[in-house]
Amino acid sequence: MPFHVLTAAFVHESNTFKKGETSLQDFRDDVLDLGQAAVDRFGNTNDELAGFLDAGREGGWCITHTVSAHATPGARVSQQAFDHIAGIICDAAREHAATLDGVALSLHGSMVPSFCEDGEGELLRRLRAILGDDLPIAVTLDLHAMVTPAMVERAQIFVSYKTYPHIDMRQTALHAGRLLDAAMRGTIRPKTIRAHRPMLDEANAGRTDVPQTAALYTRASEHEAEAGILAVSVNAGFSEADIAEMGPTVLVTHDNAPERAHEIAEALADTIWEGRGQVSNAFLTPAQASAEAAGFDAATGPLVIADYADNPGAGAYGDATALLSALLAVNAGPGAFAPMIDPEAAAMLHRHKVGDTVTLQLGGKNDPGFGGGPLLLTGEIVHLSDGTYTGDGPILGGITHSFGPTAVFRVQGIDILVVTLSGQMLDLQQVRTFGIEPSTLRFLVVKSMQHFRAAFEPVAGRVIVCDTGALATPQAHLRPYTRVHRPVWPLDREGFPHQDRRQPG
Template sequence: MSFNVLTACFTHESNTFNKRSAGYNAFTKYFVYFGDDAIKKLGHVNAELAGFCDCARDYGWKQTHVLSAAAEPAGVVTRDAFDRLGGAIINAAGVHKEKLDGILLAFQGAMVTEFCEDGEGELLERLRAVVGPDMPIAITLDPHSNVTQKMCELADIMVSYKTYPHVDMRETGRHAGAILYRTMKGEIRPRTLRAHRPLLSEVNGGRTDAGPMVERIAKAIAYEQEPGVLAVNINAGFAYADIREIGPTVTVTYDGNEDKHRAFAEEIADDIWKKRFDVINSYLSVEEAAKIAQAYARGTGPLIIADYADNPGAGAYGDSTNLLKAMIEAGIEDAAFGPMVDAETAKHLHGHTLGDRVQVQLGGKCDPSFGGGPLELEGEVCLISDGSYTCDGAMYGGMSFSWGKTAVLRVKGIDILVVSEPAQILDLQQFRAFGIDPAAKTVVGLKSMQHFRAAFEPIAGEVIVCDSGALTTPNCEKLAFRNVPRPIFPLDREMKI
């Protein structure tokens, strides 16, 4: 039996402390692909859509893909962007609803709009108003979702990635599609339950390569083999959204009796709470990181210094200068650093030719109170580029992006990647495409929390993590939360439940 399935991808991770909202142009700068164009671009890479397309081929579906749209994490999504992109999905559902058998959507799970805290819940509510309560809807989520009760009530099926770095996005799309297929055939009637604990986020941000999440994920995969269990999702939450339904959740999509599955979800949620002090990373100051770099003797590979706090992939501005300043003052040479998101300086450098000596005010322009103000520097222009690159790593291999106007500025032995558009470092080509080979350097400073590990740990001699004091600092007490329910950990460290 052939089924008609509507698919779409609409994702954004909204850092409500970021002053720059995500308008429609923010999505088009990253990617907005409609219909078959989206399938051509994303149907063969590590993306949920590729998993959706796998299911369409394997199960003989007629697939109607509406759009794939994403923007780099930033502030809240504007009403215009939400209505135009989300509205396209709603409109397509209305046009095709008489022929549809199911809907399959890829969400991030932490979208906040300028008019509501739960972007995904809002979109699902609008969708239900069009297709009714009986149409099976499956969604995929990033593990950094703030999963709301509304999302669980309005989506029949929920499947999250189980890896961070996220190397299983395509697999997750296939998983969700397989459950949807069984639902459309009438074999199962899935529902999703939710367990939650009062934390801003799982203490290690959901890291799955080390620490307590390794065992939790193993238990989740094992439990998915139990009768009636369709998907177990452990979502770390997203700490940089000042909303009411924030924090880590355990959800189970199941068929049949709830009680047993509820007990399992609560057990995992209890473990997240009990281990809330078990931090894996040692968050060094930038001065401590620079001192280690100063003494580093290159052996098997470079020293990788990850600036956790200025991660554009979690909505930081990417223009924090504190780590770069510490590296320069420590006299670090044979080094690379990036990205420094500074469109003004990138444009200025594009007015020069290779080899020019220039003076610039670099970085620190968005909010100097988070991560440091502009640096007065003199350096040599080593490269001018339009910023285009194609990833070749485990996460985004085959996908093309652009930093916008880009330049490489060499300052006292440090090659600085100066870009116009924010994105975290997660692929070696983000340096190599611009003449910098990170594997050949002694020290590499980069802006990322965890995703860099998939590409950079294999080339690294050592990896350290620092807190530059920028917008995604692990010290969340520095952020002005107003809407989260109190008490909540770690803002209220002595609280009990």
């Protein structure tokens, strides 16, 4: 008989400093696909579900896929949304409990529901109550997971991405699926060791395109070739989620090699701690970035400016105006600014037609204290759309998403992509679909921290990074942390005796 495996994806990165909640409708607006609909959409893309299916074909599994649920990073997940999606997964587990041999879950690792601090741990708790403690469960995690002790107690196998920008989702799930297959066959008895350090974030936020942090992931891969070491995951953590157990972790999934697994986890975690404070980004102010843009020679491609602090992919609002205001002040065009997440402005622009001149309040409406308030602007509508696009780059290739009602609003030679639904810049089709061609621009602002590099850096003449003071600012002291265990770096600069740094789970 083939192994029967239950699969699911329930993914959210929760910014606990953001107002409101991430609702069930937010998942519906992004991804909430059941069963075969999810397989049809993601089954042959760079997605974890595709990797689980690959493993299933290798192992001859019978797969029951329950749901693929993703929402753009944002505020804490509402209890209604969590209970609904977790309920789909748990109901299927209950229905098939008698025949299940294993479970494969695509999770983020930094989901914070409104009613607890550990969404992934809570989902695993509910599943264990149905399936018991022994059924093998394999979990994939985002590189920016905040892994709690409860998570590693409730699943045997963990495999995290090793790239940021994340381009190894399918590969990560195939790795986890192969370990699950071996566990179901009884050829391994996996367990996972956790090491944690009291930091808000790993050095360089885990970006794998700089030597200092790339070396961690190289070491992790090398350790995976050792006997008994099945997976080594270096998790950068997520500094925008204020929970007690926040911070970077190292996970080592092993087969009867606990001592070696512990050594590896602690050694890598020590390297993370020793590298605290290392930052490869040079953060420019809006005025500095705008001055660079105004004088940039785009002969080899546009100046790509990352609005790091207003990254929707870190749960920021995506409507900060400080950088746009500075660019307009120096007449920096021709350029583009993508996106400005402002449903009210998008709706107003859609009440007009292409070619109309419109005056409106744009951006800065959610929390003007982070990144600037609304701008009163007059410009021309040059494009109107329902916001649908299909990616063709390394992250979103072949995957269709939507910004909702979308307009391109031209002000002083700057084409502003005004959108309804939240999303960060991951793919060139997120601008080209709407008539914005980077090769014709002096500069292009992208609201993103790092993921933009996969698609936009190859077409850029140069890349710079701007701290606009928005919600995801690297200046962590501007956010009011109350839950994280103290002392924690960099909020605290002392009080870290060696024994207090080591917190294996």
